Amino acid sequence: MIEVENLTKxxxxxxxxxxxxxxxxxxxxxxxxxxxxxxxxxxxxxxxGFLSPTAGRVRVAGIDVAESPIEAKKRLGYLPENPPVxxxxxxxxxxxxxGRIKGVPRGELKKRVTEVSEKCAVADVQHRQIGKLSKGxxxxxxxxxxxxxxxxxxxxxxxxxxxxxxxxxxxxxxIKGLAGQHTVILSTHILPEVSKTCQRVVxxxxxxxxxxxxxxxxxxxxxxxxxxxxxxEGPAPDIIGKLQxxxxxxxxxxxxxxxxxxxxxxxxxxNQEVRADLAxxxxxxxxxxxxxxxxxxxxxxxxxxxxxxxxxxxxAAHEALPAGGIxxxxxx
Amino acid sequence: MRNILAVAGKxxxxxxxxxxxxxxxxxxxxxxxxxFYSFTATYVVQTFRMQAMGxxxxxxxxxxxxxxxxxxxxxxxxVLLLVIPLITMRLYAEExxxxxxxxxxxxxxxxxxxIVGKFLGALMLFGTMIVITFAFISTxxxxxxxxxxxxxAQAVGLFLFGASLLALxxxxxxxxxxxxxxxxxxxxxxxxxxxxxxxxxxxxxxxSHVLSYLSLTTHFDGFAKGVxxxxxxxxxxxxxxxxxxxxxRSVEALKGRV
Ligand SMILES: Nc1ncnc2c1ncn2[C@@H]1O[C@H](COP(=O)(O)OP(=O)(O)O)[C@@H](O)[C@H]1O
Ligand SMILES: [Mg+2]
Numbered sequence: 001m002i003e004v005e006n007l008t009k010x011x012x013x014x015x016x017x018x019x020x021x022x023x024x025x026x027x028x029x030x031x032x033x034x035x036x037x038x039x040x041x042x043x044x045x046x047x048x049g050f051l052s053p054t055a056g057r058v059r060v061a062g063i064d065v066a067e068s069p070i071e072a073k074k075r076l077g078y079l080p081e082n083p084p085v086x087x088x089x090x091x092x093x094x095x096x097x098x099g100r101i102k103g104v105p106r107g108e109l110k111k112r113v114t115e116v117s118e119k120c121a122v123a124d125v126q127h128r129q130i131g132k133l134s135k136g137x138x139x140x141x142x143x144x145x146x147x148x149x150x151x152x153x154x155x156x157x158x159x160x161x162x163x164x165x166x167x168x169x170x171x172x173x174x175i176k177g178l179a180g181q182h183t184v185i186l187s188t189h190i191l192p193e194v195s196k197t198c199q200r201v202v203x204x205x206x207x208x209x210x211x212x213x214x215x216x217x218x219x220x221x222x223x224x225x226x227x228x229x230x231x232x233e234g235p236a237p238d239i240i241g242k243l244q245x246x247x248x249x250x251x252x253x254x255x256x257x258x259x260x261x262x263x264x265x266x267x268x269x270x271n272q273e274v275r276a277d278l279a280x281x282x283x284x285x286x287x288x289x290x291x292x293x294x295x296x297x298x299x300x301x302x303x304x305x306x307x308x309x310x311x312x313x314x315x316a317a318h319e320a321l322p323a324g325g326i327x328x329x330x331x332x
Numbered sequence: 333m334r335n336i337l338a339v340a341g342k343x344x345x346x347x348x349x350x351x352x353x354x355x356x357x358x359x360x361x362x363x364x365x366x367x368f369y370s371f372t373a374t375y376v377v378q379t380f381r382m383q384a385m386g387x388x389x390x391x392x393x394x395x396x397x398x399x400x401x402x403x404x405x406x407x408x409x410x411v412l413l414l415v416i417p418l419i420t421m422r423l424y425a426e427e428x429x430x431x432x433x434x435x436x437x438x439x440x441x442x443x444x445x446x447i448v449g450k451f452l453g454a455l456m457l458f459g460t461m462i463v464i465t466f467a468f469i470s471t472x473x474x475x476x477x478x479x480x481x482x483x484x485a486q487a488v489g490l491f492l493f494g495a496s497l498l499a500l501x502x503x504x505x506x507x508x509x510x511x512x513x514x515x516x517x518x519x520x521x522x523x524x525x526x527x528x529x530x531x532x533x534x535x536x537x538x539x540s541h542v543l544s545y546l547s548l549t550t551h552f553d554g555f556a557k558g559v560x561x562x563x564x565x566x567x568x569x570x571x572x573x574x575x576x577x578x579x580x581r582s583v584e585a586l587k588g589r590v
Contacts, residue, residue: 048438052587073440084435086342088349100338101439145435 001026001183002153007056009042016042018207029179031198032187039207040187041081044155048078060153074103077151081158083142087131091122091141094130095148102149112148120144136167156186172197228266228275233288236262242281248274335441336449343453353457356418360461367407368468371399395478400469404486404556409549412494413526417518419457420501421511423450429509443583447576451502458494482558489555492568497522499575506582
């Protein structure tokens with residue numbers, strides 16, 4: 001439904017997005033995960049036709065966004081990072097205006113406004129001025145706006161940012177309810193967010209895609225393994241044989257060898273510190289230990305930069321506690 | 333067309349839901365009213381004096397020449413230099429500041445429809461000023477009998493002059509998120525274009541001619557006298573088209589860089 005091909009965007013000397021490619025299937029919710037400044041907003045702005053890319057192309061429902069922008073935009077609903085609302089309008093006036101410029105037929109406009117107001121739970125404030133609404137309401141008005149013309153594709157840029165925990169949970173439920181009827185891309189810098197809402201994740205960092213897959217797959221990769229790089233002076237088969245049997249080591253692979261020197265990658269089990277054992281074994285066997293370091297998988301580094309704390313989760317845990325219950329939250 | 337009208341309606345609504353429309357109309361009415369009053373008073377005093385002197389020279393001294401024409405010639409153009417920036421400053425600057433520019437530019441409407449819609453919205457607010465002007469002038473028909481013929485040319489001239497400034501002001505508004513900056517820069521730019529023909533006073537030759545031709549005022553003189561000259565008409569229409577074209581270019585650049 002959405003095809004992003006080799007997208008690159010430069011702002012003068014800054015490379016904001018570099019050769020990004022991914023696809024989203026019809027009815028799927030794709031999480032676009034990355035720390036701040038990764039290039040999420042830039043990519044989404046290109047998909048929606050707000051920015052033109054330096055290179056690459058985007059197709060929405062088979063339509064090239066650069067070639068037929070109007071046709072593509074008819075099929076797109078977009079909620080930017082800050083809801084694009086006119087603060088002096090009432091909710092109804094605003095949704096009616098957006099409906100008109102999104103091409104909702106005159107006769108259906110009123111019905112559509114009512115429908116999306118109800119769907120996004122803003123019907124109770126329909127006659128209030130948007131400028132006087134809370135952040136949570138404004139965000140939902142923004143979502144209602146994106147839905148007004150019933151687009152096939154929804155692009156939501158950090159839809160839960162700045163909301164309080166209760167609002168976050170409500171917004172997530174709302175978005176999950178949209179899957180199936182709409183194809184959704186939502187961006188976030190909060191790790192638990194994707195596992196809660198998305199079927200598939202694209203991880204982006206410094207403008208490039210570093211991982212793709214189902215949320216639990218990625219979490220497993222993050223938490224399941226570590227790896228250490230060792231460079232040793234000695235016979236490769238013997239070394240591998242000896243290191244492989246150490247406790248906590250899963251697998252030893254030869255990465256490189258030059259002369260008598262070999263570089264090995266030692267995959268370890270979750271949270272196991274094996275470096276001291278490795279060093280001792282190598283030295284005691286009489287081989288020369290040249291270098292020993294944590295391989296520092298790029299994915300791990302990126303995940304470290306992500307916000308792993310989930311506000312919504314904390315509150316849910318709080319609420320689950322009986323009144324006056326002890327302050328013990330380290331259940332999981 | 334539906335898109336253009338939706339945008340125009342939104343702009344007009346925004347003007348009248350904020351103090352801007354009322355401020356602009358009040359400023360205009362006060363300034364226009366003041367000058368109208370002083371020209372009329374001078375005229376009345378002078379005609380009495382003439383009559384006292386035996387009616388000599390009376391046939392030449394018409395209300396059109398002594399009240400209406402100076403009102404258009406000297407005053408209205410200057411008042412517009414001040415007032416138009418207040419109308420155009422928000423057109424794009426405010427959309428950029430609030431982020432609603434993302435809504436407009438990701439909607440299935442062309443840039444041209446948005447630009448023309450905004451221009452029309454601003455033009456309608458400006459239309460109220462033409463109405464105010466002619467409300468003042470119409471009082472002259474109660475107490476005197478001015479010729480109505482030049483009024484058409486004067487109305488057309490005022491409309492075109494204002495529309496040209498609106499188009500240029502809209503363009504300037506695309507460069508900033510700050511309405512104040514948009515207003516100040518527009519005012520300075522208008523003033524500069526306005527005084528271009530002053531150069532003719534102390535220099536001559538081709539440059540002076542070109543500058544004088546480019547000046548917005550030079551082309552207003554004919555209309556103020558009650559004459560519609562094709563050359564002036566073409567000039568103002570070109571400026572309006574240029575303003576819209578430059579705005580389109582600037583919005584295009586916004587998409588590449590924002
Ligand atoms: N208008 C701009 N001009 C220059 N650099 C920009 C602009 N917008 C974004 N950038 C840069 O591009 C990179 C990606 O930004 P962005 O797409 O906003 O990231 P994210 O949404 O993931 O936080 C950042 O380094 C940012 O500083
Ligand atoms: Mg962002």
